[in-house]
Amino acid sequence: MVSIKDVAKEAGVSVTTVSRVINNRGYIGKETRKKVEKAMAAIDYSPNQIARALQRSQSYLLGVIVPDSEHPFFAELIKNIELFAYQHNYKILICNSLDEAEKEAKYIGMLKENRVDGIIMCSQTLDIEEYKKVKLPIVSFDRIMSNNIPYVGSDNLNGVRLRLSI
Structure with missing residues (x-):
């Protein structure tokens, strides 16, 4: 199963940056956002809704x-x-x-x-x-x-x- 760490590695950014993109929190530049979204699509990542619900x-x-x-x-x-x-x-x-x-x-x-x-x-x-x-x-x-x-x-x-x- 693909994780947020895999997305970060694919995009060349930190896990925190990926989390910010997913949760739409904090400042993220347009280029960085595009890079993370492209990485998510490339490796077919989707956030774990159960984990997000618990959090x-x-x-x-x-x-x-x-x-x-x-x-x-x-x-x-x-x-x-x-x-x-x-x-x-x-x-x-x-x-x-x-x-x-x-x-x-x-x-x-x-x-x-x-x-x-x-x-x-x-x-x-x-x-x-x-x-x-x-x-x-x-x-x-x-x-x-x-x-x-x-x-x-x-x-x-x-x-x-x-x-x-x-």
Whole structure:
């Protein structure tokens, strides 16, 4: 596996300089930046995102827990969450709870282990106290879970009225 040291050697610069180019920190001359980027391309280097996530305490991962991703409503929702996440350099981990409390609890644990930056909950099979213990940002979708957990909902009645008036 190609390392940052290999890039530095190929470019004829220090590891610190390569790090500055990768992280876009500190002053780097245009020629030096080009040289480092050319070296990265030449040896097919890509930064280790897991290591970067640990260093920055940000994974750029979001967990999305849905009852069933095959359901047309949730399929459309997942598509739009993914599009928005992609535009902001995030990736998503999709979890199908199938309305099973045990499965949902295990997914929450898995998302915590993977150091997601937050969870979008579209399922609620656990007792509210379990969600409060998570210690990650949670946004509930179409479910009011508690005053402490923000939610996004839709006004279905108004939606139908708008649809019928078209």
